[in-house]
Amino acid sequence: MVNTVLIAGASGLVGTACVDRFLDDGWDVIALSRRQPEVFSTRPFRHIRADLRDAAAAREAARDLSAVTHVVYTALYEKPGLMPGWTERDQMDTNLAMLRNLLEPLTEVAAIRHLTLLQGTKAYGAHVHPMRIPGRESQPRDDHANFYWLQEDYAAEKSAAAGFDVTIMRPQLIVGPNHGVAMNLPPVIGAYAAICAEEGRPFAFPGGISTVWEAVDTRLVANAIRWAAEEPAAAGQHFNLTNGEVFEWRDMWPALAETLGVETGPGEPASMATFLPAKAGVWDRIVAKHGLRPITMDALLGESHHYADLAFAYGRTEPAPPTFVSTVKIKQAGFTEARDTEETFTYWLSVLQDRRILPPPR
Known part of the structure; x- marks a missing residue:
């Protein structure tokens, strides 16, 4: 049976690269984004135009997605001016709502096996205070408000109820x-x-x-996400990602x-x-x-x-x-690409x- 991946935020940096990467491996790809992703592959894929901030539109889009086995969630809401929004609660709530607007109706119709989420060095508090060097995935959750934690906690709760695995990637300057x-x-x-x-x-x-x-090259991020989709060692894990230099x-x-x-x-x-x-x-x-x-x-x-x-x-x-972050963990788990x-x-x-x-x- 051919796997089917739903890539949310498919016109963004990581989403577009993932469309190409999964197509290259022969997967059925459904790309969900407000804009059509511009890809290298000549293989066909399905594009759904939707804004995940609109719960009704997300529910309507999910009605016909029963074949989805894997979800790569790269959608992101940022305010104009970028950095000030990183500490504003309404931006955090919007990013949580977008994930929920997709997963709630999707898990009603599809038997998802794996979800990939994206975080970054803000997970180590780099945007609000000096971080430990290197940032390691084993360090305790940094005590600051962040939509990463809202999404991660929701995904943990949802995956426990619906029976799918979660992997969280933390790429650095994509x-x-x-x-x-x-x-x-x-x-x-x-x-x-x-x-x-x-x-x-x-x-x-x-x-x-x-x-x-x-x-980190977006191709490396996409390759890591493809690896994690079917790698047992990636289930339930966080992984930092850099080019390696x-x-x-x-x-x-x-x-x-x-x-x-x-x-x-x-x-x-x-x-x-x-x-x-x-x-x-x-x-x-x-x-x-x-x-x-x-x-x-x-x-x-x-x-x-x-x-x-x-x-x-x-x-x-x-x-x-x-x-700086350590990428020892993902290398030890089996993904060793560098660029x-x-x-x-x-x-x-x-x-x-x-x-x-x-x-x-x-």
């Missing part, structure tokens, strides 16, 4: 090709580079003090410039959250000049320009507390160029 999403840096970097070139300025790193990060933005910047066909050089720090929206007219000119897909600056960025300021340490004169982070960024920038979302290299 990198992929999606535009118009909450947290993805390649479209931000690419738009910034194109505007610098158009205005005759160097492609200078726009951030603050040197900061060391970890990141650290990086520093200024060290990587020349490789990004080469891929984008622009020149680096000295420059002043710039907030992507303010600089890019202010250059919307310049971006429109670039789109027309290069025959790009007619995507406005707002539609290109989503909320990712706010995330860029955080990642680039814009305005910081002292290093932020580190947010080159520089290649991750340059690959996805190239994909955005190939898709005519970013201009070709000069």
Whole structure:
């Protein structure tokens, strides 16, 4: 019997990658999202357009999903401005309601065997206080309000009643090709580079003090989720996910410039959250000049320009507390994939160029 996976939030970073990954393995895939996911696979899949904030719409969508055996839940609600919403209760409640709006009617019609949820380093309290280094899945739940805990507790209760397993992934700074999403840096970097070139300025790193990060390729996240779907060792577990190395933005910047066909050089720090929206007219000119897909600056960025300021340490004169996590646990469980982070960024920038979302290299 062919497995059927329902991927909620299928047009997002992880959701789209999971559509491709499960299709590659011959699964029947049902993608649920407000937008059609843009995938590489030529295999057919079913797309359901729905907003999970609407309980009635979610229930209607679930009526015809009795074949679903696995659920990958990647849907996310973020407020405009991004970071302030991370500590606001109504945003937490909305994210819980979205999960409940899907699982309640779905478990009435489908015999689900496995659910995957997404968390991140906010599980370790990194957004509200310095976290333990490295963050390990074995550490006690950090005592702060977080929609992760609301979703996790609901999923534990629901899985006990309905008899399915749950795996929770905690990826760190996910990198992929999606535009118009909450947290993805390649479209931000690419738009910034194109505007610098158009205005005759160097492609200078726009951030603050040197900061060391970890990141993870969305392909690796999708591969880990596919592994967990049928791996007994993954049932009931949390797993951190990274590419397996650290990086520093200024060290990587020349490789990004080469891929984008622009020149680096000295420059002043710039907030992507303010600089890019202010250059919307310049971006429109670039789109027309290069025959790009007619995507406005707002539609290109989503909320990712706010995330860029955080990642680039814009305005910081002292290093932020580190947010490194251990990935020993998932490796010991059997998933050992690693990736080159520089290649991750340059690959996805190239994909955005190939898709005519970013201009070709000069």
